[in-house]
Amino acid sequence: MLKAGLRLGGCARAWRSVRMASSGVDRQKPLANKVALVTASTDGIGFAISRRLAQDGAHVVISSRKQQNVDRAVATLKGEGLSVTGTVCHVGKAEDRKQLVATILDINVKATALITKEVVPEMEKRGGGSVVIVSSIAGFSPFPGLGPYNVSKTALLGLTKNLALELAPKNIRVNCLAPGLIKTNFSSVLWMDKAREDNIKESMRIRRLGKPEECAGIVSFMCSEDASYITGETVVVGGGSPSRL
Amino acid sequence: MLKAGLRLGGCARAWRSVRMASSGVDRQKPLANKVALVTASTDGIGFAISRRLAQDGAHVVISSRKQQNVDRAVATLKGEGLSVTGTVCHVGKAEDRKQLVATILDINVKATALITKEVVPEMEKRGGGSVVIVSSIAGFSPFPGLGPYNVSKTALLGLTKNLALELAPKNIRVNCLAPGLIKTNFSSVLWMDKAREDNIKESMRIRRLGKPEECAGIVSFMCSEDASYITGETVVVGGGSPSRL
Amino acid sequence: MLKAGLRLGGCARAWRSVRMASSGVDRQKPLANKVALVTASTDGIGFAISRRLAQDGAHVVISSRKQQNVDRAVATLKGEGLSVTGTVCHVGKAEDRKQLVATILDINVKATALITKEVVPEMEKRGGGSVVIVSSIAGFSPFPGLGPYNVSKTALLGLTKNLALELAPKNIRVNCLAPGLIKTNFSSVLWMDKAREDNIKESMRIRRLGKPEECAGIVSFMCSEDASYITGETVVVGGGSPSRL
Amino acid sequence: MLKAGLRLGGCARAWRSVRMASSGVDRQKPLANKVALVTASTDGIGFAISRRLAQDGAHVVISSRKQQNVDRAVATLKGEGLSVTGTVCHVGKAEDRKQLVATILDINVKATALITKEVVPEMEKRGGGSVVIVSSIAGFSPFPGLGPYNVSKTALLGLTKNLALELAPKNIRVNCLAPGLIKTNFSSVLWMDKAREDNIKESMRIRRLGKPEECAGIVSFMCSEDASYITGETVVVGGGSPSRL
Numbered sequence: 001m002l003k004a005g006l007r008l009g010g011c012a013r014a015w016r017s018v019r020m021a022s023s024g025v026d027r028q029k030p031l032a033n034k035v036a037l038v039t040a041s042t043d044g045i046g047f048a049i050s051r052r053l054a055q056d057g058a059h060v061v062i063s064s065r066k067q068q069n070v071d072r073a074v075a076t077l078k079g080e081g082l083s084v085t086g087t088v089c090h091v092g093k094a095e096d097r098k099q100l101v102a103t104i105l106d107i108n109v110k111a112t113a114l115i116t117k118e119v120v121p122e123m124e125k126r127g128g129g130s131v132v133i134v135s136s137i138a139g140f141s142p143f144p145g146l147g148p149y150n151v152s153k154t155a156l157l158g159l160t161k162n163l164a165l166e167l168a169p170k171n172i173r174v175n176c177l178a179p180g181l182i183k184t185n186f187s188s189v190l191w192m193d194k195a196r197e198d199n200i201k202e203s204m205r206i207r208r209l210g211k212p213e214e215c216a217g218i219v220s221f222m223c224s225e226d227a228s229y230i231t232g233e234t235v236v237v238g239g240g241s242p243s244r245l
Numbered sequence: 246m247l248k249a250g251l252r253l254g255g256c257a258r259a260w261r262s263v264r265m266a267s268s269g270v271d272r273q274k275p276l277a278n279k280v281a282l283v284t285a286s287t288d289g290i291g292f293a294i295s296r297r298l299a300q301d302g303a304h305v306v307i308s309s310r311k312q313q314n315v316d317r318a319v320a321t322l323k324g325e326g327l328s329v330t331g332t333v334c335h336v337g338k339a340e341d342r343k344q345l346v347a348t349i350l351d352i353n354v355k356a357t358a359l360i361t362k363e364v365v366p367e368m369e370k371r372g373g374g375s376v377v378i379v380s381s382i383a384g385f386s387p388f389p390g391l392g393p394y395n396v397s398k399t400a401l402l403g404l405t406k407n408l409a410l411e412l413a414p415k416n417i418r419v420n421c422l423a424p425g426l427i428k429t430n431f432s433s434v435l436w437m438d439k440a441r442e443d444n445i446k447e448s449m450r451i452r453r454l455g456k457p458e459e460c461a462g463i464v465s466f467m468c469s470e471d472a473s474y475i476t477g478e479t480v481v482v483g484g485g486s487p488s489r490l
Numbered sequence: 491m492l493k494a495g496l497r498l499g500g501c502a503r504a505w506r507s508v509r510m511a512s513s514g515v516d517r518q519k520p521l522a523n524k525v526a527l528v529t530a531s532t533d534g535i536g537f538a539i540s541r542r543l544a545q546d547g548a549h550v551v552i553s554s555r556k557q558q559n560v561d562r563a564v565a566t567l568k569g570e571g572l573s574v575t576g577t578v579c580h581v582g583k584a585e586d587r588k589q590l591v592a593t594i595l596d597i598n599v600k601a602t603a604l605i606t607k608e609v610v611p612e613m614e615k616r617g618g619g620s621v622v623i624v625s626s627i628a629g630f631s632p633f634p635g636l637g638p639y640n641v642s643k644t645a646l647l648g649l650t651k652n653l654a655l656e657l658a659p660k661n662i663r664v665n666c667l668a669p670g671l672i673k674t675n676f677s678s679v680l681w682m683d684k685a686r687e688d689n690i691k692e693s694m695r696i697r698r699l700g701k702p703e704e705c706a707g708i709v710s711f712m713c714s715e716d717a718s719y720i721t722g723e724t725v726v727v728g729g730g731s732p733s734r735l
Numbered sequence: 736m737l738k739a740g741l742r743l744g745g746c747a748r749a750w751r752s753v754r755m756a757s758s759g760v761d762r763q764k765p766l767a768n769k770v771a772l773v774t775a776s777t778d779g780i781g782f783a784i785s786r787r788l789a790q791d792g793a794h795v796v797i798s799s800r801k802q803q804n805v806d807r808a809v810a811t812l813k814g815e816g817l818s819v820t821g822t823v824c825h826v827g828k829a830e831d832r833k834q835l836v837a838t839i840l841d842i843n844v845k846a847t848a849l850i851t852k853e854v855v856p857e858m859e860k861r862g863g864g865s866v867v868i869v870s871s872i873a874g875f876s877p878f879p880g881l882g883p884y885n886v887s888k889t890a891l892l893g894l895t896k897n898l899a900l901e902l903a904p905k906n907i908r909v910n911c912l913a914p915g916l917i918k919t920n921f922s923s924v925l926w927m928d929k930a931r932e933d934n935i936k937e938s939m940r941i942r943r944l945g946k947p948e949e950c951a952g953i954v955s956f957m958c959s960e961d962a963s964y965i966t967g968e969t970v971v972v973g974g975g976s977p978s979r980l
Contacts, residue, residue, distance in 0.1 A: 028763045103355070105350060105354060105355065105400070109350060109396065109400070110348070110350065113392075113396075139403060139735075140734070140735050141406070141732040142403070142406050142407045142410055144410060147358075147407045147408075147411060150403055150406075150407050151354065151358075151400050151403040151404050151407055152400070153403070154399060154400055154402060154403025154404075154406075154735065155350070155354070155396050155397070155399055155400035155403065157399060157735070157980050158384060158387070158395055158396045158398070158399025158400065158980070159396050159399075161386070161387050161395075161399075161980070162387045162392045162395050162396055163392075164940050164975050165387055165389060165940050165975065166392060168940035168941055168942070168975055173941075180964075203693070205899050205900050205903035205966055205967060206903055206908075206964060206966060207903075210964040211964070214961075214963055214964035214965075215964075216961075217956065217959070217961025217962065218956070218961070218962070218965070220961075221952065221953070221956045221961070224952070226949075226951075226952025226953070226955075226956070227952065227953070228949050229915075229941060229945040229946070229949035229950075229972050229973070229974050230949075230953070230970070230971070230972050230973075231940055231941060231974065231975040232940060232975040233970060233971050233973075234980075235965070235968060235970055236965070236968050237964050237965050238964070238965075238968075239964050239966065240899050240900065240903060240966040240967040242631040242732055244630070244734045244735055244979065244980070245490050245629075245630050245644065245647070245734055245892050245893070245896070245969075245979070273518045384980075385979070385980050386977040399980065402735050402980070403735070406735070409695050409730050410695050410730065413695035413696055413697075413730055418696075425719075448938070450654050450655050450658035450721050450722060451658055451663075451719060451721060452658075455719040456719070459716075459718050459719035459720075460719075461716075462711065462714070462716025462717065463711070463716070463717070463720070465716075466707065466708070466711045466716070469707070471704075471706075471707025471708070471710075471711070472707065472708070473704050474670070474696060474700040474701070474704035474705075474727050474728070474729050475704075475708070475725070475726070475727050475728075476695050476696060476729065476730040477695060477730040478725060478726050478728075479735075480720070480723060480725055481720070481723050482719050482720050483719070483720075483723075484719050484721065485654050485655065485658060485721040485722040487876040487977050489734065489735070489875070489979045489980055490647050490648070490651070490724075490734070490874075490875050490889065490892070490979055593845070595840060595844060595845065595890070599840060599886065599890070600838070600840065603882075603886075629893060631896070632893070632896050632897045632900055634900060637848075637897045637898075637901060640893055640896075640897050641844065641848075641890050641893040641894050641897055642890075643893070644889060644890055644892060644893025644894075644896075645840070645844070645886050645887070645889055645890035645893065647889060648874060648877070648885055648886040648888070648889025648890065649886050649889075651876070651877050651885075651889075652877045652882045652885050652886055653882075655877055655879060656882060735980050
């Protein structure tokens with residue numbers, strides 16, 4: 001089941017879903033007995049989220065397009081005593097792949113929708129679950145020069161609301177994380193230039209870039225029973241950057 | 246130029262662009278000397294917008310996928326003494342077409358982006374212009390059962406912000422209309438059932454469905470010099486239905 | 491009636507209401523046969539709105555706290571052939587006044603609510619009407635150092651939604667204008683310093699401050715029959731400054 | 736210090752602040768070594784938040800206007816082995832009190848601002864802190880018939896952004912909780928009538944009212960180091976009720 005899900009669209013960059021069955025809440029291990037599938041999770045925000053979910057008790061499935069990246073991430077987390085396995089996600093047929101990665105909109109939006117639907121039956125069997133989609137503050141206020149990326153991130157805000165509506169009867173909650181400027185390889189184009197970094201920090205209340213770990217706690221929270229009445233919501237982790245009211 | 250634009254993506258449902266050169270403002274004919282290209286404009290909201298822009302002084306280019314629909318709309322408006330021409334928009338190559346209409350996301354988002362970029366050079370020659378994208382209130386608060394449509398409408402809210410950012414240096418403003426439930430053929434699935442219509446009206450402040458004409462004035466306004474300092478904004482025409490703050 | 495209304499709270503800074511009875515729509519004079527009461531209207535945005543409403547056919551009642559300012563504004567607009575009268579709004583009893591001007595929140599929010607309610611019976615007699623509240627882009631994204639002002643402007647976004655809900659059954663629409671940085675005496679503290687002005691313009695898509703006249707058209711539009719299905723909405727006139735999605 | 740703070744405005748209904756010094760993070764007791772002041776905390780959402788913060792390691796100061804309510808709440812939580820103390824907040828001078836409780840806007844907005852400023856020096860001494868303001872989903876989409884309440888809740892969304900901006904240099908984060916319809920005594924007017932409750936549930940994705948405990952986890956999270964890069968944000972706990980994008 002999982003395998004199929006990953007084959008379809010699990011390599012989508014910038015998307016992470018967390019799947020779990022509910023169980024008794026445990027303050028130390030709020031995600032005990034849960035299984036979390038985190039896509040694009042071998043570095044940056046995805047890796048930080050994986051580590052945190054594992055620390056909070058979940059068994060985490062690391063996934064990415066490249067075997068060596070998956071192996072490295074799994075080894076690191078196992079070395080920390082965490083319960084993880086890895087899987088390379090690859091799209092079977094070449095034409096499907098072309099279709100899939102054709103555009104950022106496809107990757108970020110359609111793949112997210114597809115893989116979510118793929119894991120839904122498994123969640124239903126377990127009595128419910130939780131999905132956390134990763135959008136971006138650029139979905140509210142565009143980063144200059146990154147049009148298609150920005151638009152795809154806006155679309156994810158809508159996808160969150162739509163999946164929340166659609167999956168509520170199955171006891172599946174769907175929420176969204178919108179990171180601001182977080183210091184990762186992916187975002188380095190935005191902050192490598194010192195002048196640009198300074199300029200960006202001007203608009204932040206907290207005058208520094210965020211760290212991947214600072215995005216991980218809210219994902220764990222959203223997956224836990226503590227968020228049982230929260231669905232369809234987006235939380236911005238942006239150091240107070242202007243976004244919306 | 247225009248022809249090329251239409252060939253690319255002008256038949257996109259739910260997208261209307263208005264192009265114009267600035268000139269002295271005239272209260273009676275605020276759109277005098279302007280040319281407006283309105284896509285999907287042979288009935289419903291698109292037709293009402295075309296009529297209004299023509300009444301306000303613009304020369305309007307009606308466009309749609311079917312010759313007979315274009316002919317009928319043009320004849321009607323000419324019969325009212327308005328300045329209009331028609332053009333059938335069709336995608337030249339079959340494979341492009343398939344690609345284009347593959348999904349609602351493609352049609353509503355990519356085609357909108359493509360045709361906008363297609364008309365930009367013409368607008369630049371005229372010293373500037375104005376684009377009005379048609380999203381939907383479903384972009385803020387999803388209509389049940391219409392997931393892909395809803396998500397594409399959310400994406401258009403982001404596209405508006407992105408194009409506004411990108412095209413401001415060329416003196417082109419980009420804004421967005423988000424109709425609520427308007428009584429058209431397209432939306433009939435939502436209100437044909439009396440019980441459903443009643444239920445929907447419950448959440449509106451103005452207890453009736455909107456009329457296509459009630460969407461037209463704001464588009465004319467957004468295209469006029471009166472909106473010279475408005476860009477990147479979305480106006481909801483929804484009878485007070487809940488949307489956002 | 492009107493007098494009483496003004497005595498209560500009509501001198502509220504940053505609030506303008508427009509009252510009118512519906513009549514046949516006329517493209518040249520969309521506000522013919524309507525009476526508009528504009529508070530705080532002797533200079534800046536309020537004055538530009540008054541002029542525009544009068545140009546569009548309304549009889550405009552200019553109002554402010556100081557007789558000489560009212561006289562000057564009325565004389566100017568009469569000199570342009572427009573139909574205007576003036577009224578000084580002053581709070582009768584000293585204790586009321588103290589209460590009223592006690593805080594920015596009181597002035598901007600309570601006075602707006604009170605004066606709206608005061609004019610409602612008159613609007614009802616005429617079969618309906620339209621109110622336009624003036625908030626600010628600072629209601630979405632705060633101006634540094636202006637906390638109470640910013641919060642009062644956020645509250646006005648909520649007041650707009652509440653009054654729209656409450657007054658819809660009386661055929662009264664309530665909408666809101668949120669100006670960005672407009673070049674007026676009031677906002678001069680924000681742009682007098684050249685460096686500060688440059689810095690602010692950085693975040694705008696249209697790289698200049700707005701003019702009061704650029705806020706006037708949308709108010710006239712919101713008051714006209716063209717906006718018959720628009721209520722509870724806020725339109726930002728901010729040159730593309732980031733605000734909300 | 737604390738006493739003074741409470742005397743000023745600590746009895747504000749619908750406001751809860753949490754004050755703490757940072758320390759090493761501990762997964763079991765994420766709020767260890769922190770002191771939390773929770774206003775209006777003797778029942779409903781405030782009480783659930785107090786219990787949760789204490790369970791997560793904070794020493795909690797319960798506060799309310801009535802001695803007997805404070806005593807009861809403190810006794811209950813002490814009986815659970817939690818570290819709590821109580822304080823009655825009362826406004827010393829009668830005229831101040833009258834001023835304070837004059838209107839809902841005063842109580843909900845000004846008192847929140849005042850008491851926050853009152854605890855800031857104490858937070859600064861400890862090297863930083865965290866404030867969580869309690870607004871409501873009614874701040875985004877008004878509850879019918881509750882105008883002043885709704886507007887005050889919208890104002891709190893703005894206050895959150897303003898305090899976040901103002902207090903960031905002092906290492907104090909300010910966030911906001913916007914509960915949807917939660918089953919408490921306070922909200923009983925909205926759900927006591929079965930028909931009304933059913934009607935409200937129609938618009939929720941999760942078809943039931945929320946429980947006070949479901950609002951508590953997010954407050955604990957916002958106060959913990961896990962939220963170190965989150966400020967100025969509002970999280971809706973509303974079972975998927977429509978609010979904003």
